[in-house]
Amino acid sequence: xxxxxxxxxxxxxxxxxxxxxxxxxxxxxxxxxxxxxxxxxxxxxxxxxxxxxxxxxxxxxxxxxxxxxxxxxxxxxxxxxxxxxxxxxxxxxxxxxxxxxxxxxxxxxxxxxxxxxxxxxxxxxxxxxxxxxxxxxxxxxxxxxxxxxxxxxxxxxxxxxxxxxxxxxxxxxxxxxxxxx
Amino acid sequence: xxxxxxxxxxxxxxxxxxxxxxxxxxxxxxxxxxxxxxxxxxxxxxxxxxxxxxxxxxxxxxxxxxxxxxxxxxxxxxxxxxxxxxxxxxxxxxxxxxxxxxxxxxxxxxxxxxxxxxxxxxxxxxxxxxxxxxxxxxxxxxxxxxxxxxxxxxxxxxxxxxxxxxxxxxxxxxxxxxxxxxxxxxxxxxxxxxxxxxxxxxxxxxxxxxxxxxxxxxxxxxxxxxxxxxxxxxxxxxxxxxxxxxxxxxxxxxxxxxxxxxxxxxxxxxxxxxxxxxxxxxxxxxxxxxxxxxxxxxxxxxxxxxxxxxxxxxxxxxxxxxxxxxxxxxxxxxxxxxxxxxxxxxxxxxxxxxxxxxxxxxxxxxxxxxxxxxxxxxxxxxxxxxxxxxxxxxxxxxxxxxxxxxxxxxxxxxxxxxxxxxxxxxxxxxxxxxxxxxxxxxxxxxxxxxxxxxxxxxxxxxxxxxxxxxxxxxxxxxxxxxxxxxxxxxxxxxxxxxxxxxxxxxxxxxxxxxxxxxxxxxxxxxxxxxxxxxxxxxxxxxxxxxxxxxxxxxxxxxxxxxxxxxxxxxxxxxxxxxxxxxxxxxxxxxxxxxxxxxxxxx
Numbered sequence: 001x002x003x004x005x006x007x008x009x010x011x012x013x014x015x016x017x018x019x020x021x022x023x024x025x026x027x028x029x030x031x032x033x034x035x036x037x038x039x040x041x042x043x044x045x046x047x048x049x050x051x052x053x054x055x056x057x058x059x060x061x062x063x064x065x066x067x068x069x070x071x072x073x074x075x076x077x078x079x080x081x082x083x084x085x086x087x088x089x090x091x092x093x094x095x096x097x098x099x100x101x102x103x104x105x106x107x108x109x110x111x112x113x114x115x116x117x118x119x120x121x122x123x124x125x126x127x128x129x130x131x132x133x134x135x136x137x138x139x140x141x142x143x144x145x146x147x148x149x150x151x152x153x154x155x156x157x158x159x160x161x162x163x164x165x166x167x168x169x170x171x172x173x174x175x176x177x178x179x180x181x
Numbered sequence: 182x183x184x185x186x187x188x189x190x191x192x193x194x195x196x197x198x199x200x201x202x203x204x205x206x207x208x209x210x211x212x213x214x215x216x217x218x219x220x221x222x223x224x225x226x227x228x229x230x231x232x233x234x235x236x237x238x239x240x241x242x243x244x245x246x247x248x249x250x251x252x253x254x255x256x257x258x259x260x261x262x263x264x265x266x267x268x269x270x271x272x273x274x275x276x277x278x279x280x281x282x283x284x285x286x287x288x289x290x291x292x293x294x295x296x297x298x299x300x301x302x303x304x305x306x307x308x309x310x311x312x313x314x315x316x317x318x319x320x321x322x323x324x325x326x327x328x329x330x331x332x333x334x335x336x337x338x339x340x341x342x343x344x345x346x347x348x349x350x351x352x353x354x355x356x357x358x359x360x361x362x363x364x365x366x367x368x369x370x371x372x373x374x375x376x377x378x379x380x381x382x383x384x385x386x387x388x389x390x391x392x393x394x395x396x397x398x399x400x401x402x403x404x405x406x407x408x409x410x411x412x413x414x415x416x417x418x419x420x421x422x423x424x425x426x427x428x429x430x431x432x433x434x435x436x437x438x439x440x441x442x443x444x445x446x447x448x449x450x451x452x453x454x455x456x457x458x459x460x461x462x463x464x465x466x467x468x469x470x471x472x473x474x475x476x477x478x479x480x481x482x483x484x485x486x487x488x489x490x491x492x493x494x495x496x497x498x499x500x501x502x503x504x505x506x507x508x509x510x511x512x513x514x515x516x517x518x519x520x521x522x523x524x525x526x527x528x529x530x531x532x533x534x535x536x537x538x539x540x541x542x543x544x545x546x547x548x549x550x551x552x553x554x555x556x557x558x559x560x561x562x563x564x565x566x567x568x569x570x571x572x573x574x575x576x577x578x579x580x581x582x583x584x585x586x587x588x589x590x591x592x593x594x595x596x597x598x599x600x601x602x603x604x605x606x607x608x609x610x611x612x613x614x615x616x617x618x619x620x621x622x623x624x625x626x627x628x629x630x631x632x633x634x635x636x637x638x639x640x641x642x643x644x645x646x647x648x649x650x651x652x653x654x655x656x657x658x659x660x661x662x663x664x665x666x667x668x669x670x671x672x673x674x675x676x677x678x679x680x681x682x683x684x685x686x687x688x689x690x691x692x693x694x695x696x697x698x699x700x701x702x703x704x705x706x707x708x709x710x711x712x713x714x715x716x717x718x719x720x721x722x723x724x725x726x727x728x729x730x731x732x733x734x735x736x737x738x739x740x741x742x743x744x745x746x747x748x749x750x751x752x753x754x755x756x757x758x759x760x761x762x763x764x765x766x767x768x769x770x771x772x773x774x775x776x777x778x779x780x781x782x783x
Contacts, residue, residue, distance in 0.1 A: 064764055064776050101766045124771035131767040136758060143754035 004053040004166040008040040009073060011066040012093045012135055013059025016152045017084040018042070021056075023155035031159075035166055039076075048076040054165050055080045056158075057144075060090040061136045065129035074142035079165060082144045083158065085151040087137065094135040101133050146171075149178060183209055185217035189224045196225050199529040200512060203236050211251065212243045238531040238677075240294055240513030241470050248283040248290025250328045252276075254306040254316075256293035257432040258667040259590045259653060263303035264317070271318035275325035289328055295515055295671055296432035297471040300590035300653070301358050301597050309334045310473050314342075314354050345442050350478040357439045358597025361613065363584040365564050365576070366440065366447070366557065367600050375450040375563035376491050379457050380499035387458040388414065391562055393570035395582045400426060400518075400555035401625060401649030402724075406562060409552055412542040413459040416550035423455045423464040424546055424553045426523055430469060430515040431626035432671060433651035436586035437556040439598045441468075441475050444560070445482045449506055451559030453496060454566050456504040459552050464506040467527055470513045479508060515675035519723050520553040522677065533677045534723035557586055557650070577603035581642040585650065589614045591623075592656035607646070608637040616654045621661060621740070626651035627668035628728035631661075633739040661736060661743055662698055668732035669694065676725060683726030686717035690733055696757040697744065703751040707744055711737060 010018055018041065024031065037043045038052050055077030061067050074080055085091040096104050109115060109122045138144050148161050157177040164171045188205045192198040202225065206217045213221075213236045222229045236242045240253075254260070254269060269291075273279055276289045283290040299305035302314040311334045313324065327337050341347045342356040359367065379387050392407030413421060425448065429437040440448055452464040468476060483506055486492045494503040509527050511517055517526045521535035524546055545551020554562075561583060565573050577583050581603035587610065590596045594615030601610070611619050622632045624641065625648035632639065632646070639646050655664060669691040678684045693710055696702055714730030714737075721727050737744060760778040768775040 064760065067758075067760060067763075102770055105767065105770055122771050124773060126773065130764040130771075130773065130776060132763040133766050134763075136763075141756055141758045 003034065003036045005038050005050060006035045006040070006054050006056070006162070006166070007038045007048065007052045007073065007077060008042060008056040009058065009069055010041060011057065011059035011069060011087070011138075012062035013084065013086045013091070015041075015058070017056075017058035017087075017158075020084075020150075020152035020155050021158050024159045025155070027159055031162075034163065048072065052077045053079065054162065056083050056162070057081065057087050057138050058083050059086045060093060060138060061132060061141055062093050063129035063131050067132070067141060070138055070142055079145045080138075080142065081146040081148060081161070081165070082138045083148045084153055085149070087144075088139075088147050088149060090135040090137050091151065094137075097134040101131060105131065150180060185210065185214060186220050189217065189220045192224070194224055194226065196227055196231075197529040199225055199227065199232065199235055200239075200510075200526070201529070203232070203242055204510065204512060207236075207242050210246075211249060212246045215244075218244070235529075235531050238514065239470075239511075242512055246283055246287055246290070247292070249288050250308055250334065251290045251292065252306055252308050252324075253292050253294040253297070254280070255295075255297045255299065255304060256667075257296035257300065257303075257671065258664050259296075259300040259433060260303040260305065261663075261667065262591060262655075262659070263315075265304040267318045268304045268316045268321050271321040272325060275322045276328075289325065294513065295675060296430065296434075298429055298435040298438045298469070299355065300433045300435055300588065300651075302356055303590075307471060308337075311335060311338060312353055312355055312471075312474055313338070314356070345478065348478060350481055351442065351475060353474050355438070355442070355474075356597075357443060359439060359443070360589075360595050360597040361599040361601060363576075363600030363602065365573070365584045365600065366444070366560050366586055368564070370444060370447050372446050373450070373489065373491055373497065375447070375567045376453050376457075376497045379454040379566045380497045380502055384414065384458045384460060387454065387566060390570055391458070391565055394565045394573040395570075395580075396558065396561055396565060396573070397581065397643055398555055399557035399561065399585065399649070401431070401629075401647060403643045403647055406554065406558055409542055409554070410455060410458045412540075413550045413552045416543050418550050420463075420547075420549045421459050421461040422546040422549055422551040423452050423459065423461050423559075424520075424523065424527065424541075424551050425452055425464065425466045425556060425559055426518065426520065426553055427472065427556050428467055428469045428511050428518045428523060429472075429556070430518045430675075431628065431649050431651050432668070433590055433623065433626050433653040434588045434649055435590075436588045436598050436650045438472055438475070440556050440560060440586075441472060441479065445475075445479050446486065447560045447563055448556055449483065449486060450491070451554075451561070451563035452506055453492065453504050454563050455552055455554060455559060457496070457499075457502055459550070461552070462503055462505075464504065465527060465546065466506060466508045467511060467517070467523055468508055469511045469517075473510060476508060476510070483508075514677075515671075516677045516723075516725055519725060522723065523553065524551065531677070533679050534725075536722075555649075578640070578642050578644070580644045585641065585648070587641070587648070587652050588650050589652045589654065591652075591654035592616060592619065592659070593654045601641075603642045604640050606638050606640055607632055610641065610652065611637065611654065614654070616656075618657055619654050620657040620659065621655040621664075623651070623653040623655070623664070624648050626653075627671055627732050628724075630731065630735040631664075631739055636739060661740055662694070662747070665732045665736055666691065666694060666698075669729075672725065672729035672732075676729070680720075680722040680726065682717045682720035683722070683729060686713060686721070686726070687729050690714060690717065690730060692757075694733065697747050699757070700747075700749075701755050701757050702748040703753055703755040704745075704748055705753055706755070707737065707748060710734075 055073045192202045280291045305314045396406040397403040517532040522532040526532035714734045764775040
C-alpha cells in the first residue's frame with residue numbers, strides 16, 4: 001500500500017510554521033517513513049503531481065497568487081488544514097486591513113523616506129501578483145477542514161495532528177499543546 | 182474667553198467627577214480638546230488614557246469637534262420606516278457634509294445615533310440637546326437654514342407636544358401619545374399618598390407587601406422586586422442606595438419618558454418607598470442623556486417635594502427617615518441600561534459591566550448595597566404600597582400580576598403608550614393599536630423576540646413573552662432582513678467591547694447575514710448563524726451579548742422560510758470572497774486589469 005501524501009504551502013506567512021514543523025527533531029525520520037511529500041517548499045516540488053491526502057497551509061491570502069495557490073491546494077487535497085494564526089486569522093499581515101490598500105502602497109513605494117526620488121513607482125509589472133484589498137484568512141476563500149492554532153503551533157501539536165490525520169485516528173490535543181500564555 | 186481650565190477647576194478633585202467634568206467641557210466647546218484632557222487628568226489625578234477612555238466611550242462626548250450645531254439623527258429601525266433616508270439626504274444636501282462629518286466652517290455636524298426614545302414620532306433628532314420629532318425633508322432643510330442664520334436652537338422649536346411637554350420647564354415638541362390609561366401607572370394619583378402610607382408601616386412590612394404583590398421588575402428581566410429589596414436591606418452596611426434606571430435605551434421603548442414627563446412624582450415617591458424599605462438615605466436617578474430636556478422639570482418636582490416635606494430630613498414627618506434624590510446624567514450608551522454598567526457610569530467611569538457576583542444588592546453604588554430598579558417598577562411599587570397587594574393581584578395573570586406599559590411603534594394607526602393588564606395576546610394588542618395587517622412583531626426590542634403570525638396568539642406576560650415594553654410592528658411590505666441588519670448594527674455599535682464573544686461575535690453574525698443577502702449564502706451559513714449565535718449568547722459577559730444574537734436567532738426560528746429562500750437551496754461551502762472585487766483597487770493603482778473571478782471554482 002502506498003504511503004499517505006502530504007503537501008504544504010506558505011502563503012502570506014513568515015515560514016515560522018514550516019520551521020515549527022521541522023522542530024519535530026528526530027521524528028522527521030519517522031515522518032519520512034510515514035508519509036510521502038508532494039508539492040511543498042520542503043522538497044521543492046513546485047506543482048502537484050498526484051492527489052494529496054493532507055494539505056497544510058501556512059499564512060493567509062494577501063495577493064492573487066496566494067488565492068490561486070490556495071485554490072489549487074483545495075482542488076488537489078482531500079483534507080486541508082489551516083496551520084497557525086496567519087492562515088486562521090490573517091495574523092500579522094492583516095494589521096494592514098484597517099488601512100486602505102492605496103495608502104499602504106503609497107506609503108511603501110512613494111512616500112516612505114527611504115524611497116529614492118527616481119524610484120517612486122508602485123510596482124506594476126504584469127508578472128507581479130496583484131495585492132488584495134485586505135488579507136483574508138484561508139477559510140474565507142476555500143473550505144478548510146481543520147485549524148491548528150498557534151504562532152507558530154508547536155512541533156508537538158503539528159506532529160500529533162498530522163500523524164492522527166494520516167493514520168485516520170481522532171486528534172488528541174492536550175491542554176499544553178493549545179495553551180499559549 | 183472661556184478656558185477649559187476654568188471649567189475643570191469647578192469640579193472637586195475626585196475621580197468620581199470625571200463624567201461631569203467631561204460633560205461641562207463638551208457643552209462649552211462642542212468637544213473635549215486635548216488641553217482639556219490633560220487638564221482633567223491632572224485635576225482629578227487620573228491618567229490621560231482614563232480621560233480619553235471615558236470621553237470616547239459615550240456617544241455624546243467627542244474628542245474632535247462636532248460642530249456648533251451637532252445633529253444626532255436617530256438611526257433605529259422605526260426612524261428608517263418613517264422616512265429617515267430622505268430626511269438624512271435633506272440634511273446632507275442643505276448642510277453640505279455627509280453623516281459622520283462636520284461642515285468645513287465647523288457650523289454643523291451630522292451624526293447617526295441609537296434609539297432616542299421617540300419611536301412613536303419618528304424620524305427624530307437631537308440637536309444640541311433639543312429634541313425634534315416627526316422630521317420631514319422640508320423641515321430638515323428649514324432647520325439647516327436656521328442654523329446657517331445663527332438662530333438659537335431652542336427658538337427653532339415651533340410647536341410643542343401634549344401634556345407637560347408644553348410646560349415652561351420642558352417646552353418640547355415631544356408627544357406623550359398616551360393611548361390607554363390603566364389603573365396602576367396612569368390611575369388617579371394623590372401626591373404624597375405612597376410615601377405617607379409607607380412610612381406609617383415598618384420597612385419590613387413594606388417589603389412584605391411588595392413581595393405579596395409578586396411585583397416583577399419591569400425593565401424586562403422580571404426579578405422579584407420585594408426579594409431584591411430584602412437582600413439589600415439584609416446586607417450589613419452603613420449606607421445603602423436606591424438607583425433608578427432611567428437609561429431607557431432598548432430600541433422601540435419610550436414609556437419611561439412619558440412617566441418622567443407626566444408623573445415624575447409617582448416615580449420619586451416610589452424611590453422614597455424603596456429607600457424606606459431598604460434603609461437608604463439617598464436615591465439616584467440615572468437619566469439618559471437623550472432625556473436631558475426633562476431634567477429642569479424633574480429638578481423642579483424634586484424641589485417642590487422637598488418643600489412639602491416628602492423628601493429631605495424626616496420624610497412625611499417620619500422622625501428617623503431622611504431621604505433625598507439626586508439626578509445623574511448619562512451621556513449616550515445603551516450598555517448603561519445593564520445595572521452593573523449603570524453603576525460604573527454613575528460613579529463616573531466608562532460604562533463597562535462588572536463581574537457578578539457580587540450583585541448590586543451586595544456591592545453596588547460606591548460599593549454599598551444598592552437596589553437598582555426600573556422607572557416603571559418603582560412607580561408600580563408606590564401604587565402597591567398605596568392600594569395593597571390584593572388590589573394589585575386582581576390584575577394580570579397568575580404569574581404576572583398587574584399592568585405593563587407598552588411602547589407601541591411601527592406600522593399601526595395608533596402608536597404610543599398603552600397601559601394594559603398582563604396576559605393580553607399580541608393579536609389583541611395589534612387590534613387595539615390599529616395594526617390590521619401586521620406581518621411581524623418585535624416584542625421586547627432587538628434583544629427580545631420577533632414573532633410571526635403563528636405567534637400572535639401568544640400572551641404578553643413573564644411566563645410567555647416577557648418584555649421591557651418595546652413593541653415594534655412591521656407590515657408585510659417591510660424587508661425583514663433590513664430590520665434584522667439594523668438591530669445587529671445597533672448591537673455592534675453599542676457593545677462595550679470588553680469581551681470578545683460580543684465584540685467580535687456580533688460583527689461576524691452581521692457579516693454572515695450580509696453574505697446571505699448578497700446571494701452568497703448556503704444552508705451551511707444558516708447552521709453557522711445558529712451555532713455562532715448560541716456561542717455569543719452563552720459566552721458573553723453581560724445581558725447585552727447574551728441577547729444580541731436574538732434578532733437573528735428568533736427570525737431564523739420564526740421566519741425560516743425567508744432565509745431558506747435567500748440561500749436558494751445551496752448547501753456546503755460558498756465563499757464570500759470575490760477575486761475581481763479584491764484585486765480592483767490595487768489593479769487601478771498600477772494601471773492593470775483586475776483578475777476575473779472564475780465563475781465556477783470549487
